[in-house]
Amino acid sequence: MEGIVGILAMIVSSSLVYSAPLIFTALGGTFSERSGIVNVGLEGIMTIGAFSAAVFNLNTVHIFGAATPWVAMIFGGLVGMLFSLIHAVATINLRADHIVSGTVINLMAPGLTVFLTKQLFDGKGQTEIIRQRFGKFSFPILKDIPVLGDIFFKNTSAPAYVAILVAILAYFIIFKTKFGLRLRSVGENPQAADTLGVNVYAMKYAGVLISGLLGGIGGAIVVQAISGQFSVSTIAGQGFISMAAMIFGKWNPIGVMGAAIFFGVSQSLAIIGKQIPFLASLPEVYLQAAPYVLTIIVLVVFIGKSQGPKAGGKTYIKSK
């Protein structure tokens, strides 16, 4: 019994660690796509967020102490937001193809961040090690619940629980507020929304910038909870997985969160698989490739023709 609880606790906490950045970033993608802007640049936005959070953390740890990771996380989000402005201007005002612009973001981010890393850290391709990380968190009171407390609330990932709260919040914003209704209407039928007095461009900007904020936060969590330092391989596919989670979750924040947790579990199994008795003998390639293969299967079997926002990927031209 002890052993099983221990293994479960390890799986759950490690899954949550890997889920947190995916939840944030996938929610970001949801906001962007709900406004009709396809954002394949999430990967690049995460890279920028991770880099800036790492640098911020290393330079301000003497000021913020234990709160550093959280402040750095917000900072990473803000820089991600700034970076996503490129995508917003290109796609909304300059009528660039959404995929081309997103790809530019993905090509630009690793080059720029490694360039800056080398400049800031004496020509080295990675930052120094971050000492003040998110670490492990135990909920007071809840952690004392027998069994469940051990599995879910002791030595676990605080950012993951924040992410889950943000997902619930995002659900209310998108489906229960005026802003959310407008955001969705712009993604479905911008002409109609425009006729009714909705500022289409402002809504689209809001969607993309929120995706920049949340994607940057996602990257900041990766670097401060998982990798511990920034290098070019810190963000290796998490942005794309988040995109998949967004589609798997059908652009609904709660569903997106569930899908992100699902991918988080499969990512973490690839890492901790060696410590789990019945998985240890499996060649690691199966667990490593699993999230990606599962995404394809899920898309084909459960989603089919993607039912994203109707006007997704199209540039809205007011005078048309």
Add this chain to the structure above:
Amino acid sequence: MNNSSRIKALAVPVVSVLAGLILGAVIMVVSGYSPVEGYQAMLRGAFGRTYNIGEVFRSATPLILTGLGFSVASTAGFFNIGLAGQALAGWISAIWLALTFPDLPKIILVPLCIVIGALAGALWAGIAGFFKAQFGTSEVIVTIMLNYTILYISNHLVRYVLTDNKDATPKISENASLRTEFLRNLSGGSRLNMGLFLALIMIVVIWIFMKKTTVGFEMRAVGMNPFASEYAGMSAKKNIVLAMMISGALAGLGGVVEGLGTFENLYILDAAPAIGFDGMAVSLLGGGNPIGILLSAILFGTLKTGGLKMSSVDIPNEIVDVVVASIIFFIGISFAIRYIMDKFSPKKGEV
């Protein structure tokens, strides 16, 4: 096409390249480096000696192939973002075959490796094409996922199948290599190889295929208007799969050239090969046109090869990636600028 629109078509890529280089210079200035020194080093690194020129063409070779691959898919209306994975599929299978039959005569082994590599790329891309045709699944997402899948498969094969827990496979035999004594001597000992001729041949083949054959015509028609082509009796499904497979085959060839020419082995990779996304950039800059692709592949080869020399004046060579990304950014938004120009400029002479 009249003269002024031809000039306009050329103006966009030229302006984009200049704007990209200027942005790179601005970033260097802001970060406290001298852009003059940087770009001088880049030119030395690209053209300083015969060896460097050989390397420029060596690195342009796979980009021509992946660039052509991207353009075939996009002519048919698909965004093949999985070139990198398809190239890797070609790379693995060519190396695997070359290591399995090292003693076959060169005249048999090299063509065999090339064909197998192209087939592997075609197959890997075909998966995405099939799902798109059959279920309407987004090819963008599927190809991205396939990139990561093949990356882990490749690393697994290198570590546990092709070697015994090593980071790289042994070198392939002389019989499988695309390098030749002649090209090596000609280019001051660079890794320039027969792949270049393969790429040049493919430029002509693809041009003829797309412009002069019925299948090529159908593909272009499907890309322009799938509904109209369906109505005219063309099968959109068949063309989707075919276009993706040809695109993947070309990307696979790019991987073969890397495997049998540039590196002569396969090793553990951190990410799918860069020739994938760079090939996409090459195709976008070249406007999908074969000659445009050739020229932009040489330009990117120059930037990439020359960029390595920038670290000799202490400028991180990643600035090249930033320049490449900015060029594509300007290409991306200048499509819009040209569109606006066309829309508002009075249509002289055409009426």
